[in-house]
Structure formats: structure tokens, C-alpha cells
Amino acid sequence: MIKFSQMPYARPDLDKTKAFYAEETECFRNAKTFEEADEAFLKVQEEEKHYSTMATIAQIRHDIDSTDAFYDEEARELAKARPMLRESTHAWEQALLASPFRKDFEKKYGEVMFLNLELEARSFSPEIVSDMQEESLLCIEYSNLLASAQIEFEGSTYTLAQMTPFKQSKDDAQRRSAWIAEGAWYTANGEKLDEIYDKLVAIRTRMAKKLGFDNYIPLGYLRMQRNCYDQKDVEAFRASVRENLVPVAEEVCKKQAERLGVQYPLSFADEALFYRSGNARPVGTADDILANGRKFYHELSPETAEFIDVMLDGELMDVVAKKGKVGGGYCTSLPDYKVPFIFSNFNGTQGDVEVITHEAGHAFAGYMARNIVPTECQWPSLESCEIHSMSMEFFAWPWAGDFFGDQQDKFRYKHLSDALTFIPYGTMVDHFQHEVYAHPEYTPEQRHDIWRDLLKVYMPWMRRDDIPFYGDGKGWQRQHHIYESPFYYIDYCLAQSVALQFWALTQEDHAAAWKRYMDLVKLAGTRTFRQLTDAAGLETPFGPEALRKVAAKAKEWLEGFDAGKLQ
């Protein structure tokens, strides 16, 4: 099997690609039979796979070393080309939607493809191409600004990712100064960060108006492929979070303050320290963590065993943090080779293990779906993708001893607690963006005010007069998604609500829960979020019931835990 470093790269020729689309769109329109139309369809599938493989290779290689001038240029050019190509793909999609053979296509490939095509068609017009280009360049500017951060701390210089261990240090003074040092970097770059976001909100609002919407919110929903729920459902979810989860999360944080012997509500720096003795840290080196990952997937199921060997033996996981590497982590795929790819930055915290469980959960789902045609149906919409990954984190609980040694209980207790405090945070991120895009005229200062107000509602356990930058209501500026992928964040919250249902099932019967998980994973993107949760016999989290039940179950588990062990 070809390894990642051996995969050839050549920039796809934009003009040739456009000509290809024009030709195939013409063939498709003139097709007299379904077979003829299907032939053009499959050719376009191959072209899309190749284009996406090239663009992804360039992006990954740029992200691994952002100082590499060649891939920096390639990533930029491809980002610029994408909206220009969009005109061609739009014409192709219009032809698909207008096809007299739609019924035959639906029969062969399922209905979700057309459902998503309809959303896509409503979210684009050639008129917004230049706006999309501007948008994507601003996102690159934001990402490069964060990647360029050099933070002076205790006599050395660190990137944002490298600051994370200090921000979780068990030494109160060190942890606090790490938060202050990091916050000071954001404050120093605050004007730039405000300016980038201001421009993004204006551009997105302009695009929405050109497409006939009042503001960006409905367009944002279309771009996030919301194919089975709307703003009202999300509002109902937010209400359920406030009612069912915020009180349980508050209890978690009160116990945390007691355990640490610190003031409640918590300061930002204290919230980051879950245990006085420090958070659970993975045992061993990066290689040990990868080896334990291999063991976990080998023991979990035959399908996961095959998958992890492909990943590790094909150099498909670049996980070690180094200078020049872009921050964060993600999972993507290289369709020409039918393999996923995992990118991340190991930093010695429990996040490293999450790469093995969370990101590899995505990758496993992608690997299982690698032969599905059309490729668009290999991945579901993003909230369902996050079910794959967040649930995998819970399925790994019995193997926590391999990753964390004698700190495994600390890990589990915190993992579950984090899930409960995360959902309110994530819901706040989404609520914030609704306010921002409903009021594009707001000034940066007004946006910071909204964030400060929402903190009171969704995170009443936080002290808001504390660390500069965070206490100033500007903490949202470090949340990549708010800049780069508007309205993405609620997807994590919806997914976590489903993953918690899987967690509850594993508490009863791990094997039975795994079987239901596989039922969901095997359907990949051939179904909507609601249909996928139905297929696994789970509840969608839009009504109050789903969250009420898991919150009660989680509360019971946490209260039944021997807290004496947790110092």
C-alpha cells in the first residue's frame, strides 16, 4: 500500500477541470437513457475524487509545515480556485437536479444526495464567487495569525498549542501566568482579530442578501447541510440544554471548586485544573500512545483492527507537534487511495489520547464508507460525523488503563464531566453566532458584550472579572469555528448528546452498544441525522427527553463514584 509521503502531487489544471465539467454536463443533459446519464455521473465522480485528493494532499502538507513555501502557495492557489470551480460544479448540480432520470438515480444511490444538492443549489449563485474568495482568504489570514503566535513564557517562546500543558499545570501560579500570557497575546492582536471577524460578518451578510435572504443565518444553515432540522429545532435544543444540562454541569463545577479548594464561581485558570494532582496524563511516549491505540482497535472489533493497521502502516497519522505546524487536529480523506488521514498536535495531555479515539473514530467511519458511491454519501452531515468520533471516545473506556495507567479513573470521571460542561459551552458558541448574524451592524464591542451576557446563562460557574481577554468577553476569538465555519459548533453539541446515549448503553452492555454503533456507522452519509439516530434506536436531542435522561444517568454515575480517589 502506498504511504502518504509517496503520494504524488500535481496542481489540478483549473481550465482543464472547467472544460471537463462543461463537457460532461452537456453529455448528461443530452443523455437519452439513465445508463448514459449514469456514465457521465460516474466520470464526474472520478474527477471530483481526484481533485479533492490533490487539494487535500496540498492542504495537509501545508499544515504539517506552514513554512514550506511550495505548499503554502499551492494551498493558497487551490483556495482561490475553489470558488471559481464552483461555477462549473454548480452548473453540473443544476443539471443533476433537473434530470428526468432523478427517480432512477434515487433508486440507485439513495435520496440524501438530491436532498443535499437542493440545499447546495440554494446556497450558491455565480454572483457570490468573489465574496467566497474574500471569505476564504480571510480565514487563511486568521489561521496564519494564530499559527504565527510566539508567546514568551518563563524564559522560552511557545506556540499556542505548546502553551496548553502550562495552561493545565497543577502549579496555581504557573497555570495562572500561562493563562495571562496567552490572553495577553490575543489582547495584543485584538484589533486585527476584530477586524478580520468584522469583515467576515459583512461578507457573509452580503452573500446572504445577494441570494435573497434577510441575513446570513438561513444561508449558514444551508451551507452546514441542515437537511432535517431548522432554527426552531435548534432553539428547542438550546432550551433543553439550559434546563437539563446547565444545572448538572454546575454541580460538576461546584465539586471541582471544593476538590481544588478554590473560589466558586471558578476563574478561567482554575476551571482548567480539574484535579489538584493534575489532570490524567497519558503514560509513555507518542509511540506508546499509538501502540496502545493499535491494541485498542485490535481488541474492539475485526473491522477496527483492519482499519488501524492501514492508518499506522500508511503514514496516515501525523500527530507530533512541531514548529511551523498549524494548530488543531482534524480527520480528512484521500478518496483516490480510499484512505482517511489524521492530523494533530500531540502535547502530552489527555488530548493526545482523544486523537486516537476521537479523530480515529471519524477516520474509522470514513474507512468503512470508502466504497460507497456517490462519494458525497460517504460522510453524513457534520453533527452525525461527530457521533462517530465522540461515541468512540466512550467506547474506549475499558481500555483507559492502557492509555492512563493508574490514572484511568481520573480520566473517566473527567471525560464524562467534560461532556456535560462542554454542551452548554458549545451551545453558547452557537447562540452567540445567531446574535451576531442577526445583527450584522453590531460593533466589535457589542459582540464582546453578547459573549459576556451569554456566559452568565450557559456557564454560570465561571468568574467573569478575572483573566484579561477572557474576562473581557473576548474568549470567543480563540474559537476557530466562529471565524472559519459559522454555525458548525452546535453539531458537536448535538453529537455529544447522542454519544452520551451510547455511553449510557455501554454502561449496560458494551457489545450490544457497539452493534448499534455499527448500525449507524455502516449507513455512513446515506441517511440524515434524524434517520441515523433512528437506525441506532436513539433519540434526537431536539425534544427535552433525550437530554433529561442522559443528564440524570450521568449525574447518578458521577455521584456514585468514589470521589475520595479523585484528588
Ligand code: ZN
Ligand atoms: Zn470531530
